[in-house]
Amino acid sequence: MATQPLEPQIDDGKVLTSAVSKIAGFWGFTNAKLGTILGLSEATASRLRSGKAELDPTSKSFEAGQFLLRLFRSLDALLGSDDLSARAWLTTPNLDLEARPIDLIDSFRGLITVCDYVDAHRARV
Structure with missing residues (x-):
């Protein structure tokens, strides 16, 4: 009887939580800001x-x-791993988006809009 190799079990929740926490640190988000983006309380x-x-x-x-x-x-990818430039881009009014991206990402629809906008610009590179 042949044994099958075990598939590695990745805890998606743990991995994404860690990534999101690091992003919040890189971009200087408060717990309140991160909670708003994720639709959670500041305490959570x-x-x-x-x-x-x-x-x-x-x-x-x-x-x-x-x-x-x-x-x-x-x-x-677009800014060459420059977190300061990313923070500046997020907080600068964007004429195309008609708002600062940091303000738009507070809603799910805004977060998707900003993602699509950045991906569209990235595709041109």
């Missing part, structure tokens, strides 16, 4: 960042976290 965002809670892979917050990671990766 604090627990995520301290490792005492994880994003639930079946939740809308997990999906928002995936989009935040997508935005981070896209900006990182």
Whole structure:
């Protein structure tokens, strides 16, 4: 009887929570800001960042976290891993988006819009 190799088990919630926490640190987000983006309370965002809670892979917050990671990766690729430039881009009024991206990402629709905008510019490179 041949044994089959075990598939590595990746804890998606743990991995994404760690990534989102690091992004919040790189971009200087407060717990309140991270909570707003993910649709969570400030206290829950604090627990995520301290490792005492994880994003639930079946939740809308997990999906928002995936989009935040997508935005981070896209900006990182576009701006050459320069976190200061990414922070500046997020906080500068954008004529195309008619707002500062940092303000738009507070809503799920805005987060998707900003992701799509950055991806569209990245595709031109």
